[in-house]
Amino acid sequence: MGVSREVQDSRSTVVDCFLTRRSRGSLDGSVHTSGDVLCVGPYHVAFWHQGMIYITPLEGPLDDLVKTVQAKVRLENHGHRVAELEVGDE
Numbered sequence: 296m297g298v299s300r301e302v303q304d305s306r307s308t309v310v311d312c313f314l315t316r317r318s319r320g321s322l323d324g325s326v327h328t329s330g331d332v333l334c335v336g337p338y339h340v341a342f343w344h345q346g347m348i349y350i351t352p353l354e355g356p357l358d359d360l361v362k363t364v365q366a367k368v369r370l371e372n373h374g375h376r377v378a379e380l381e382v383g384d385e
Contacts, residue, residue, distance in 0.1 A: 298323075306360075309333075310367045314375070316343065325357075326364060333368065335361045341368050348377045 312319035313328040320327035
């Protein structure tokens with residue numbers, strides 16, 4: 296069964312909150328942010344450091360959702376610089 300439109304919209308809102316450094320969680324709790332770190336489940340997928348957004352390399356059971364969330368950060372970054380961390384940079 297697919298994810299409802301309301302849950303998809305709430306996940307998108309969480310990414311927007313991360314980009315404006317506000318805390319929020321999605322309706323299903325799968326995506327959440329403190330405003331400084333963006334998480335999918337227990338995994339950190341992006342974070343702020345010195346005014347820049349860093350996207351962390353991550354593969355695992357939530358891979359499709361992680362890719363969707365990270366793509367939204369890249370596309371809707373509100374003019375902030377975004378960097379991709381490589382495996383081993385963390």
